[in-house]
Amino acid sequence: MIHVSAPSTNEQTPAPASGAPHPTLRVCVALFRWAGDRLETATSLAHTLPSDAPFPDESLDAAARRIIRDFGHVDAQYLEQLYTFSRPQADRREVIISYLGLFSPETTNDISGSRIAWSPAGATMLADEVEHIALEYALVRLRAKLGYTNIAFHLVPATFTLSELQQTYESILGHAVDKRNFRRRMIASGILTATNEQRREGSHRPAALYRFTSHDDQSAYLTPPLVPAQDAQPSTEGA
């Protein structure tokens, strides 16, 4: 978590370049939800990503949250800054800070008066080129993070079956995964807790319901394969 709090005492900031117009600032958010059978992207009714200029007294993160509330009338479960683009526009430059946001299904069920349209991720067409790139990139990041974080849990209801979770993974990754391996890995990871409840639906064996062990994610995993050698250096190997 990156945290910027107090204003700095350092007054190093260069003056805005000689009379030239200030760049336009815009925060845009690639929002996803799991629709039960597929991943969906949120667009405004005008086929753009939800976006707005941050207010002067507002952090970028806060602006992203506000944009999500304004468009969807709900809060996202997960929010992460992705990348900052810039491009020439009219007489000034436009700087676009892109975010990735995730909704849980419960959240998006009772959206009323929402200005959001949902379309299948991957088939979402955006007029704006930068927004298109930002969306593609958000998907890439989301896929990558499935592999080494518990980010998928933000897309899934509070309690869920392992099959549901697996379907979520498969649909985001775009390929099937082995059931036994998937379950073993999920359970071994310790981020799942079995509730004692079951869900019975249809004429087949009921499924056990699980929930997350911890709701804060430690997605800050970085794993360099190189590992410390036994001792500092001094002798040849101990033994």
Added chain:
Amino acid sequence: MIHVSAPSTNEQTPAPASGAPHPTLRVCVALFRWAGDRLETATSLAHTLPSDAPFPDESLDAAARRIIRDFGHVDAQYLEQLYTFSRPQADRREVIISYLGLFSPETTNDISGSRIAWSPAGATMLADEVEHIALEYALVRLRAKLGYTNIAFHLVPATFTLSELQQTYESILGHAVDKRNFRRRMIASGILTATNEQRREGSHRPAALYRFTSHDDQSAYLTPPLVPAQDAQPSTEGA
């Protein structure tokens, strides 16, 4: 990694007052070089990271490259956008786009009239809080990328011995690595090519010299210049 869970209740910030001051934009660069025995960070003589406001007609990447040239009178071998911070400052907001830059030793040898001071990475003290965070984060990213990219090659001379390369890794990672495993991995990875030259220095067996197989790195793992990089996005910037 930013995880925003339960955002505050709606404050419904006032509409974008047209008279409100634009945010200040600033690009700052965490620059590293390998000094032969340690990793070093570049600071301005005033103990700040090299930074400046981008010109209106200049992309963020171009601004970062210009800043590096202005401060060091040389070009960096590697440049990657890291994260965008924002903070309140005086009457307006300051938005800081941070970059990671790497120099090869050859490059920094003939810096003359440079406005850069080098200090050991990790021991570099910066007055500004955001710059400090940006620098720390750059180090984290650099370390992490050692594990799954060939980023280290940007820090090393055009030809080098495996021991030199290993020292670079060890010093950046902060721990020793096993010599045999390191060499096996490097050679197996295929990004190294053995030249036929040797380097003899000191009273011991001469070392074989290697160089990179390909000089473009696919470490564009975590940056959006994704699939169709430069040409598919005429109005945005490549990397």
Added chain:
DNA sequence: CCAAAAGTGTTGCTCGTACACCCATGA
């Protein structure tokens, strides 16, 4: 009793890690 999804183990392979000694050289 049938359909339909839930649930369960084993095996082989790959990759990472630990580990010790000989080689070539200059002084």
Added chain:
DNA sequence: TCATGGGTGTACGAGCAACACTTTTGG
């Protein structure tokens, strides 16, 4: 001949991928 760093191979364990059948239920 000695000190110094360069260079080499093997064996073990962890973790991942492939793979098929039994269980429980509703209709």
